[in-house]
Amino acid sequence: MTEEIAIEFANVTKRYGSAVAVDAITLSIAKGELVTFLGPSGCGKTTSLRLIAGLELPTSGVVQIAGRDVSQRAASERNVGMVFQSYALFPHMNVLENVSYGPMIRGVAKAKARAHAYEILEQIGLKGLDMRLPSELSGGQQQRVAVARAIVQQPDVLLFDEPLSNVDAKLRRKVRGEIRELQKRFGLTAVYVTHDQEEALAVSDRIVVMQAGRIAQIGTPRDLYERPASSFVADFIGDANLISGQVTAGRFRAADLDVPLAGPDGAAQISLRPERIILSAGEGAPSGRVRSCTYLGSHWEYEIETGFAELLASRPMSEAPIAPGTAVTLTIPETAPIRVTDI
Known part of the structure; x- marks a missing residue:
């Protein structure tokens, strides 16, 4: 029809x-x-x-x-x-x-x-x-x-x-x-x-x-x-972390961030949604440090300093807050990075 x-x-x-x-x-x-x-x-x-x-x-x-x-x-x-x-x-x-x-x-x-x-x-x-x-x-x-x-x-x-x-x-x-x-x-x-x-x-x-x-x-x-x-679309629709790096043999790398990414080799930019970043206290790779933790009623919002970007991340209220200054490990699910620009 x-x-x-x-x-x-x-x-x-x-x-x-x-x-x-x-x-x-x-x-x-x-x-x-x-x-x-x-x-x-x-x-x-x-x-x-x-x-x-x-x-x-x-x-x-x-x-x-x-x-x-x-x-x-x-x-x-x-x-x-x-x-x-x-x-x-x-x-x-x-x-x-x-x-x-x-x-x-x-x-x-x-x-x-x-x-x-x-x-x-x-x-x-x-x-x-x-x-x-x-x-x-x-x-x-x-x-x-x-x-x-x-x-x-x-x-x-x-x-x-x-x-x-x-x-x-x-x-x-x-x-x-x-x-x-x-x-x-x-x-x-x-x-x-x-x-x-x-x-x-x-x-x-x-x-x-x-x-x-x-x-x-x-x-x-x-x-x-x-x-x-x-x-532009990634940044305008909701919150997005835009990260620049290099793609080699199906891997995107920026400082200690190393994640799978399809597409051609070369300079690229990815988008990571805050809710897709999993935080856990302690040193690891990729690593970061909590700069701020904000209570927003439905979730905790974090600003994280890393070697590759300043990230926005979120955690549900069911999880205990992580205090500013705490070292954290970032877990990035394989499906989380979205390639948005070839630089």
Whole structure:
């Protein structure tokens, strides 16, 4: 069975004068998929979202939605819903009025628009709140109203622009879970923009990591975390220790670090995740010394001085802390080192 493509970028570039915001990107997003654009400020992720929405038009290349070329079509000519970081709810309208407003201005009869809005509000967990004003709702409830207002118009694509930036940290985990559950329940094709790595890992089917207007890597959350294609991706997705050394006959060496590593001989850089480094007190090889030990509730975090790099390592709370100044032996599982760069 052929996978139905909902969004397609073909060699899309967006320039502002001499500045290139999006640089010749090609990408397909399947129907019913949630794809996140992730990257640092200025990487092109928000511009990519705006190109889908029709808020920006490409300088060159083709943008297709549901098989139609929309490259030069205005936002009003695209069947796209958008959830803004500010929610953009009408403060003088109650929940029902906010949700039914879109269909009504498109010519749907008031009674029919409100009946559909009631149905969506019930499905989205807002039954009984239809007469409340946005100011009478929690941040999470306002977010759901914004999603309901977008869903009621039955868009081909639903876009999320930093949707949790105005939600406090304690509520963020709950709301991102609700967004993911709603996306799956309604079978929505969704594109999500965030700079928060944990948020991207939690909600996405696939993540598009952007770097300087280009796609650095596309993959599932697990692919990107466990098999980053470059030092940039390894360092941006979670915590990573980047170590430079030499590969000879399938072994990577840097000072007293000696681990198996596939690939060609020569200078290389590897990534080691902090949780993959096993620490034990006492001298050994490779060796290090604890510079700091920090209590983070769910685990201990260590800064380790070694002859080849300053490492970040972690241990579960079930293990006793190792005091600063203690000599330690580092055990590196064979599958832990990931080759990220040939230097």
